[in-house]
Amino acid sequence: MRNIKLLIQYEGTRYKGWQSQEHTENTIQGRLTRVLERMTGEEIDLKGSGRTDAGVHAAGQTANFYTETKLSCEEILRYLNTYLPEDIAVLRAEEASPRFHSRLCAVRKTYVYRIWNSCVPNVFDRKYVYQVEEPLDVERMREAAEFFQGTHDFRAFCANKRMKKSTVRSLERITIEQSGPELRLSFTGNGFLHHMVRILTGTLLEVGLGKRKPQEMAAILVSLSREQAGAMAPAQGLCLLSVEYE
Amino acid sequence: MRNIKLLIQYEGTRYKGWQSQEHTENTIQGRLTRVLERMTGEEIDLKGSGRTDAGVHAAGQTANFYTETKLSCEEILRYLNTYLPEDIAVLRAEEASPRFHSRLCAVRKTYVYRIWNSCVPNVFDRKYVYQVEEPLDVERMREAAEFFQGTHDFRAFCANKRMKKSTVRSLERITIEQSGPELRLSFTGNGFLHHMVRILTGTLLEVGLGKRKPQEMAAILVSLSREQAGAMAPAQGLCLLSVEYE
Numbered sequence: 001m002r003n004i005k006l007l008i009q010y011e012g013t014r015y016k017g018w019q020s021q022e023h024t025e026n027t028i029q030g031r032l033t034r035v036l037e038r039m040t041g042e043e044i045d046l047k048g049s050g051r052t053d054a055g056v057h058a059a060g061q062t063a064n065f066y067t068e069t070k071l072s073c074e075e076i077l078r079y080l081n082t083y084l085p086e087d088i089a090v091l092r093a094e095e096a097s098p099r100f101h102s103r104l105c106a107v108r109k110t111y112v113y114r115i116w117n118s119c120v121p122n123v124f125d126r127k128y129v130y131q132v133e134e135p136l137d138v139e140r141m142r143e144a145a146e147f148f149q150g151t152h153d154f155r156a157f158c159a160n161k162r163m164k165k166s167t168v169r170s171l172e173r174i175t176i177e178q179s180g181p182e183l184r185l186s187f188t189g190n191g192f193l194h195h196m197v198r199i200l201t202g203t204l205l206e207v208g209l210g211k212r213k214p215q216e217m218a219a220i221l222v223s224l225s226r227e228q229a230g231a232m233a234p235a236q237g238l239c240l241l242s243v244e245y246e
Numbered sequence: 247m248r249n250i251k252l253l254i255q256y257e258g259t260r261y262k263g264w265q266s267q268e269h270t271e272n273t274i275q276g277r278l279t280r281v282l283e284r285m286t287g288e289e290i291d292l293k294g295s296g297r298t299d300a301g302v303h304a305a306g307q308t309a310n311f312y313t314e315t316k317l318s319c320e321e322i323l324r325y326l327n328t329y330l331p332e333d334i335a336v337l338r339a340e341e342a343s344p345r346f347h348s349r350l351c352a353v354r355k356t357y358v359y360r361i362w363n364s365c366v367p368n369v370f371d372r373k374y375v376y377q378v379e380e381p382l383d384v385e386r387m388r389e390a391a392e393f394f395q396g397t398h399d400f401r402a403f404c405a406n407k408r409m410k411k412s413t414v415r416s417l418e419r420i421t422i423e424q425s426g427p428e429l430r431l432s433f434t435g436n437g438f439l440h441h442m443v444r445i446l447t448g449t450l451l452e453v454g455l456g457k458r459k460p461q462e463m464a465a466i467l468v469s470l471s472r473e474q475a476g477a478m479a480p481a482q483g484l485c486l487l488s489v490e491y492e
Contacts (some may be wrong), residue, residue, distance in 0.1 A: 059370075081365070087369060120335055121327055121335045123256060124305075
């Protein structure tokens, strides 16, 4: 059996996320699987590096699947891009070692949250940014973000209240870059809890708007309570930028 | 009467261009006029710097209108962005001199045509680029573009065969920038004929694909014949970048 690794890009706007519980729903994984099964004539189990929520985009999602097809990687790439809808593309298809697993072998992921901080809308990127009209204090947001760097129990930033597994994660780096009216919040870490990036972003936004002090972040982390953290930022500003492997 | 100058951005995909002959059609000018008339309670004659074709975008279209409204420019800006559809935005509204006319006072315009030269589709910018899968020889395209710089009779690059007015225009500068798989063709000049940028782009594409030699450009210009030039490139890759005034 060959193990094929795919690098995938999608605009999440009209999908119910990468994967969903209901088999009948419109998901990225479902769309890809349908085309792969038609291409190979086999039943395909496509494994993604992780789920992305409904409406979240990906510039570099990774997935893999086992197949006995004789098609070259080049032919697979071309077939997929011919039959996939225009809001999903495969950037690369390559042979991986039999033991490669998109989720289990991932060592690091980077998410980017794009904020359009202006009262004038962004026409061209409107589906990829979250517009905030009130001016944001970026320096205060950077100060607050520092509290999240490193290894912490992020239970306060997890949507799943009954999460029984460990909620300790390492956030290697958070950066906030400003370019004109746009803010790009980048989060790099070894793993992310459900909605974690969006709740972190929402909390940082409340700091930027002056509703919270940067110093409060330490207390929120320690509280382990979702109620202490800020509101969840909307899905459309979020993009899974890259997944790294050893 | 006040004369208000607007700086406008739009995604042209779902419109029949800036302006159309038929009053009932869905145009950018029509959408703006409707909101301006509701805002002022007056009949508004919105003048654009020039028409853009159906499907063509604008990052910096300029238009002006006369009004007796008491609203400040700030209020006009906010009203427009609140009631315009999300694929049209007004970046600036300002007081202009009574003699300012968007079309007649324009001294220079820049259009950009974006080509995505890859067999892998561009998911995020798919509505703003024209994908060309076969590799393009950019150096040859640059050589060909040189022939168009300066003042020429561009009749061969004009869609209107019965054009009775002068078809002489000055193309101050054409540049072709490459960044990864993307080519950006920029055209700066004092005026453009109907479909001129798209026919120039289509002809340069044929040079890039090896179907024509750069040297042929001189003969096409001299022929003054539309049949000698290349096919018209599709609207979606084109964007009116800016309009300059004295």
